[in-house]
Each structure stands twice: as structure tokens, then as C-alpha cells.
Amino acid sequence: MMHAKITAVSSYVPEQVITNKWFEDKIETQGEWIVSRTGISERRFAAKNQFTSDLCIKAVENILRENPAVPIKDVDFIIVATTTADQVMPSMASRVQNNFQIPNTGCIDLMAACAGFVYGIILAKGLIASGTHKKILVIGAETLSKFTDFSDRTSCILFGDAAGVALIEPSDKAGIWSSVTGTDGSHGNDLYLTQNNQVINGEQVVVNGKIHQNGRVVYKWAVQNMSQKIMELLAVNNLKLADLNWIILHSANLRIIEAVATAINYPLSQMLTSIELFGNTSSASIPLAWDLAAKAGKVKMGDKAVLLGFGGGLTYAGVIVEI
Numbered sequence: 001m002m003h004a005k006i007t008a009v010s011s012y013v014p015e016q017v018i019t020n021k022w023f024e025d026k027i028e029t030q031g032e033w034i035v036s037r038t039g040i041s042e043r044r045f046a047a048k049n050q051f052t053s054d055l056c057i058k059a060v061e062n063i064l065r066e067n068p069a070v071p072i073k074d075v076d077f078i079i080v081a082t083t084t085a086d087q088v089m090p091s092m093a094s095r096v097q098n099n100f101q102i103p104n105t106g107c108i109d110l111m112a113a114c115a116g117f118v119y120g121i122i123l124a125k126g127l128i129a130s131g132t133h134k135k136i137l138v139i140g141a142e143t144l145s146k147f148t149d150f151s152d153r154t155s156c157i158l159f160g161d162a163a164g165v166a167l168i169e170p171s172d173k174a175g176i177w178s179s180v181t182g183t184d185g186s187h188g189n190d191l192y193l194t195q196n197n198q199v200i201n202g203e204q205v206v207v208n209g210k211i212h213q214n215g216r217v218v219y220k221w222a223v224q225n226m227s228q229k230i231m232e233l234l235a236v237n238n239l240k241l242a243d244l245n246w247i248i249l250h251s252a253n254l255r256i257i258e259a260v261a262t263a264i265n266y267p268l269s270q271m272l273t274s275i276e277l278f279g280n281t282s283s284a285s286i287p288l289a290w291d292l293a294a295k296a297g298k299v300k301m302g303d304k305a306v307l308l309g310f311g312g313g314l315t316y317a318g319v320i321v322e323i
């Protein structure tokens, strides 16, 4: 079986900085409340005429500029994880294909909310292991600001727009190890976005094309389950916490990350985050945190990291990677 490895990572964030003060002028909130409950100081919003496909393309331009040896024309599969696509079809992946004129590549979008990027990595590993593909781009990209209900003060302060990208290639040594995935669909109504069906799990929901969440339920579910899943992931890979250099848990809320670190007794300084300056960027949050840490000189070749995403479903996906 062919092994797979993440050989490059990059990201893109839009220019428009939205501070907590911006919300103080619009809803009943305080900057200190937002920081104390979420750890978020700022986030970025895409411009009015800038959509998820544009963010994907910018992230790919960045990975190409930073890794001039990456042969974009040889990319043979593109997976875009997003819940905020410009349109349902064509896929965001096919928009990337067209922009870079990649001659022969499979293109799919993947919808697993904030867990989407990690699901993409797991699928890319499988395609490479099967021997059918050799150069796969996995992109997590969101323009959540276009799907945010700005009258809901409990959720609107959380979200930001961003894109992250990873290149997956064959390697002699395993760089993407065993994974864990799972879903509890009974929580479908606790985090949803619909502009079509008004019934989820037999219950009426709000059909306005905006994100709705039961923050407290998701918070508790995440802390309880993600702590356990990190330990399961270590067990299936025959590793101990001390073998890890980093944990990159989806940056949904800094308090969730702190609570998970405390629950498993892991140093917070080794939990890589993107939440503080970029908010909750859903499927982009994990590659963004990785890229920020790599550019800050923290993440080094040979490091071992847990990537663990969770979100609407409620679903989760985790994998251990060697950087």
C-alpha cells in the first residue's frame, strides 16, 4: 500500500478586519464578553463581491508562491470542504480547476461543516493509498459572514471567513496515520443552515439560509467528546500524549480548546489555534492554525500532530499526521 503525506500547507484570509467593537455598534454586546466567552478579538470578512471560490483560489495561489516546485498542472484530484459554497453546483473544486487550467483532475466538494478539512485529508489518503491518485489538493474554505444571522448575538460574534489548503502526495513513510470518525445525527437541530427543507429530524426549523446553533449544547458535546476522541486516536495509533508535538482542534471557541486541554491534561501552549484573530472559520480553521504556526516557526518537519475537526451533524473527524 502506498503511504501518503501532507507536503505543503497554506492559507488565505480576506483583508477586511472586523473587531469586537464593530459588534458593539450593532448588537447588545461588549468586547470583553466576546473575548472572555470565546477568546476572539478579531475576525475577517470577505468583501461583498468575494465568495468562497475566490478564497479557495487565493489560498492555492499562496501555496504555489510559497512552494514554487509544486506542479499545479499535475494535480489529479481537488477536494473542497465547505458549507458556504457560492453555489450548490458547479462545485468549488471545479472553479479552482478552471482558474488554474488543471488539465486532468477529479473535483468534488465535501460537506461536513467544521470537520470537513479533516474528512478531506482522510479521503485523500485513501485515494493515494489505492494507487489511483498522486497529487491532491484539500481545501477548507468558508465565507460564513454571508450566512450569519447578525440579529443573533450568541452566534454572529463567532464567525470569520478564510481558506486553508494542503497538498497530499505519495511518500515512502506514513505521514497520515490512522483516523477516527463519527456522527451523532440526533443533534441535527443544534447546528444547521437551511434554505430549503424546514424539517430536520421531524422538527420545524428556521428556513432563512443562515446559521443557527444551540451554542451551549454544541459546547458541552464538543468538550466531552473531543477529549475522548483524542485519546482514542492515540490508542489506534499506538501513541501516547507525550509523543505528540501539537494538537490542532477545530478553532470553534478558545474556551472549548482550553477545556479539552485541561480534560486530557495537555499543555495549552501545544494546542495550535486560529481563533484569536480570525474567529471560527469552520473548515478553514485547522489548516489556518497549522499555517500560522508554521510561519511563526513553531511547527517543524517530523513533528506529530492531531488534527481534529467537529461541527454540524454533529460530526467529527480526527487524524494523526507527521509533518
Ligand code: UT7
Binding pocket: 028, 029, 030, 033, 034, 037, 038, 114, 153, 154, 155, 157, 191, 213, 214, 215, 216, 218, 219, 222, 251, 252, 253, 256, 280, 282, 310, 311, 312
Ligand atoms: O464551529 C461550530 C461549532 N460551534 C461551536 O462550537 C459553538 C459552541 N458554543 C459556544 O461557543 C458558546 O456556547 C457561545 C460562545 C455561542 C455562547 O457562550 P456561552 O458561554 O455558552 O453563553 P450562553 O449562550 O450560555 O449565554 C450566557 C449569557 C446569556 O445571558 P443570561 O441568559 O445569562 O442573562 C446570553 O444572553 O450571555 C448572554 N449573551 C451575550 N452577552 C453579550 C449571549 N451572547 C452574548 C453576546 N454579548 N454576544
